[in-house]
Amino acid sequence: MPVLHNYFRSSTSTRLRAALNLKGLDYDYRAYALLKNETRTDAFLSKNPAGLVPVLELDDGTMLTQSLAIIEYLDEVHPAPALLPSDPAGRARVRGLAQMIACEVHPLNNLRVLQYLERAFDQDAAGKARWFAHWVHETFRPLERALADSPFTGRFCHGQDPGLADICLYAQVWNNARFDIDASPYPTVMRIFAACDEIEAFRKAAPPEQPDAV
Amino acid sequence: MPVLHNYFRSSTSTRLRAALNLKGLDYDYRAYALLKNETRTDAFLSKNPAGLVPVLELDDGTMLTQSLAIIEYLDEVHPAPALLPSDPAGRARVRGLAQMIACEVHPLNNLRVLQYLERAFDQDAAGKARWFAHWVHETFRPLERALADSPFTGRFCHGQDPGLADICLYAQVWNNARFDIDASPYPTVMRIFAACDEIEAFRKAAPPEQPDAV
Numbered sequence: 265m266p267v268l269h270n271y272f273r274s275s276t277s278t279r280l281r282a283a284l285n286l287k288g289l290d291y292d293y294r295a296y297a298l299l300k301n302e303t304r305t306d307a308f309l310s311k312n313p314a315g316l317v318p319v320l321e322l323d324d325g326t327m328l329t330q331s332l333a334i335i336e337y338l339d340e341v342h343p344a345p346a347l348l349p350s351d352p353a354g355r356a357r358v359r360g361l362a363q364m365i366a367c368e369v370h371p372l373n374n375l376r377v378l379q380y381l382e383r384a385f386d387q388d389a390a391g392k393a394r395w396f397a398h399w400v401h402e403t404f405r406p407l408e409r410a411l412a413d414s415p416f417t418g419r420f421c422h423g424q425d426p427g428l429a430d431i432c433l434y435a436q437v438w439n440n441a442r443f444d445i446d447a448s449p450y451p452t453v454m455r456i457f458a459a460c461d462e463i464e465a466f467r468k469a470a471p472p473e474q475p476d477a478v
Numbered sequence: 479m480p481v482l483h484n485y486f487r488s489s490t491s492t493r494l495r496a497a498l499n500l501k502g503l504d505y506d507y508r509a510y511a512l513l514k515n516e517t518r519t520d521a522f523l524s525k526n527p528a529g530l531v532p533v534l535e536l537d538d539g540t541m542l543t544q545s546l547a548i549i550e551y552l553d554e555v556h557p558a559p560a561l562l563p564s565d566p567a568g569r570a571r572v573r574g575l576a577q578m579i580a581c582e583v584h585p586l587n588n589l590r591v592l593q594y595l596e597r598a599f600d601q602d603a604a605g606k607a608r609w610f611a612h613w614v615h616e617t618f619r620p621l622e623r624a625l626a627d628s629p630f631t632g633r634f635c636h637g638q639d640p641g642l643a644d645i646c647l648y649a650q651v652w653n654n655a656r657f658d659i660d661a662s663p664y665p666t667v668m669r670i671f672a673a674c675d676e677i678e679a680f681r682k683a684a685p686p687e688q689p690d691a692v
Contacts, residue, residue: 313620313627314578326567330581333573340566352554353540359547364528366577367544371585380612385599398594406527413527 267292267321269311272474273442274298275370276331277318278435281474283335285465286426287342291320295476298375332366335428347427357414358422361429364407365436372399373439396443400436404450407433411452419459426460434460438471481506481535483525486688487656488512489584490545491532492649495688497549499679500640501556505534509690512589546580549642561641571628572636575643578621579650586613587653610657614650618664621647625666633673640674648674652685 268284268291270277284291296302296317303315312319312329320328328334339347348355371377373396381387381395411417421429437457440447447454460466471477482498482505484491498505510516510531517529526533526543534542534551542548553561562569585591587610595601595609625631635643651671654661661668674680685691 313623314582314617315620316582322567328567328570328574330574330577332581333570333577336573337566337570340569352551353536353542355554356542356547356551359550360542360544363544363547363580367546367581367585368528368530371581372591376616377586381599384608384612385595385601385605387599391599394598398598402590403528406529409527 265290265292266323267294269294269296269308269319269321270317271296271298271303272471272477274317275374275435275439276316276366278438278469278471279331279431280318280320280334281469282431282434282460282466283338283347283428285468286345286347286431286463287338289338289342293475295474297476332362332428332432335431339428345425347431349422349427354416354422357416358427358429361407361410361421362432364403364410365432368403369399369436370439393443397445400440400443400445401449404453408450408453411456417452420456426463426466430456430460433457434466434469479504479506480537481508483508483510483522483533483535484531485510485512485517486685486691488531489588489649489653490530490580492652492683492685493545493645494532494534494548495683496645496648496674496680497552497561497642499683500559500561500645500677501552503552503556507689509688511690546576546642546646549645553642559639561645563636563641568630568636571630572641572643575621575624575635576646578617578624579646582617583613583650584653607657611659614654614657614659615663618667622664622667625670631666634670640677640680644670644674647671648680648683 268280272295296308303317309315311321311327314329318331320334322328328337335347348358378392381392411421416422418424420426421433433453433456482494486509510522516522517531523529525535525541528543532545534548536542542551549561562572592606595606625635630636632638634640635647647667647670681687
């Protein structure tokens with residue numbers, strides 16, 4: 265059984281849990297408290313020198329890192345249900361939507377960045393909240409438009425089944441909740457979040473459902 | 479012929495140019511000066527509501543966004559030469575290395591983030607340079623280790639042929655040069671950069687070689 269090295273509140277961990285659950289794959293859950301620097305130990309750094317969660321440890325000892333890369337791996341090795349469309353243009357659209365979140369929102373707003381703003385730039389809680397909100401809105405405005413304006417958007421980001429983009433959207437909306445982000449300008453995003461949240465595989469991946477949730 | 483909407487200095491544009499060149503695909507080059515907000519016009523926003531380059535406009539009018547998603551599309555539609563290995567674990571490794579740069583370094587250090595640090599947090603050139611260097615070193619340290627310690631690393635990030643990870647590495651090293659980042663702790667990264675730079679497809683993708691370079 266693969267070992268999931270992760271943290272309940274980590275948005276990239278939420279993504280990977282949702283993917284594993286959608287695929288119906290069991291995993292051994294191991295928690296690392298980021299606030300206690302538990303990913304900075306030699307034991308963890310030997311798994312991932314970047315000191316970041318999630319890491320998926322396969323049965324043969326291979327350590328997979330980077331949530332989107334791991335999810336694509338799962339989709340290749342366990343093809344059903346598919347998390348990407350079968351046509352290249354559809355795949356490009358879904359990957360593009362996923363990367364709007366994974367490359368434009370999340371990297372700017374994760375814990376180590378907020379900690380660095382505090383440590384190096386003297387930002388207090390209000391400054392960090394302003395930063396977090398700025399980058400969410402900067403991408404959620406075009407994300408809403410990309411979803412609302414496209415004929416490819418269905419019940420989910422692309423058609424009638426959840427996939428890679430929905431996984432990223434679901435995890436990011438959970439993350440936004442920590443900073444009370446106003447979601448009212450994003451009705452399509454929130455409709456898709458709600459559709460995901462009706463599916464047990466997503467709900468069981470949510471931060472409050474994890475054993476290390478506090 | 480596809481239209482490449484891009485900017486010479488944009489690191490994500492460099493990635494896409496390198497991929498197009500490696501695939502031997504011709505493209506119509508259109509430049510947008512980011513410093514003059516040329517991606518904030520209605521005309522550009524109708525192509526990509528996020529207001530970001532690169533955008534690859536296909537012959538049928540489809541607008542592809544997000545450099546990694548576009549490169550995967552190119553790799554699926556024009557399979558030779560392959561930019562990803564054929565085995566799922568190898569693909570996960572290459573995507574993971576690419577995403578170390580695309581999800582951990584570049585999003586924190588692009589122009590709009592540096593501009594926001596100046597505007598909202600009163601950072602001068604020295605503050606922005608400190609920020610840029612911090613996030614490069616934070617990921618280049620583990621990137622060097624991931625490359626130097628792996629039996630899969632060859633002349634390039636994965637084996638003897640360049641691929642997606644090398645494309646991201648090449649573009650990021652060019653980006654680092656703008657801030658005089660000390661590359662001496664990263665001999666493996668720089669050896670691979672030099673191997674890429676011996677290939678015309680990479681050299682022709684470099685920022686100084688573009689028609690809008692200043």
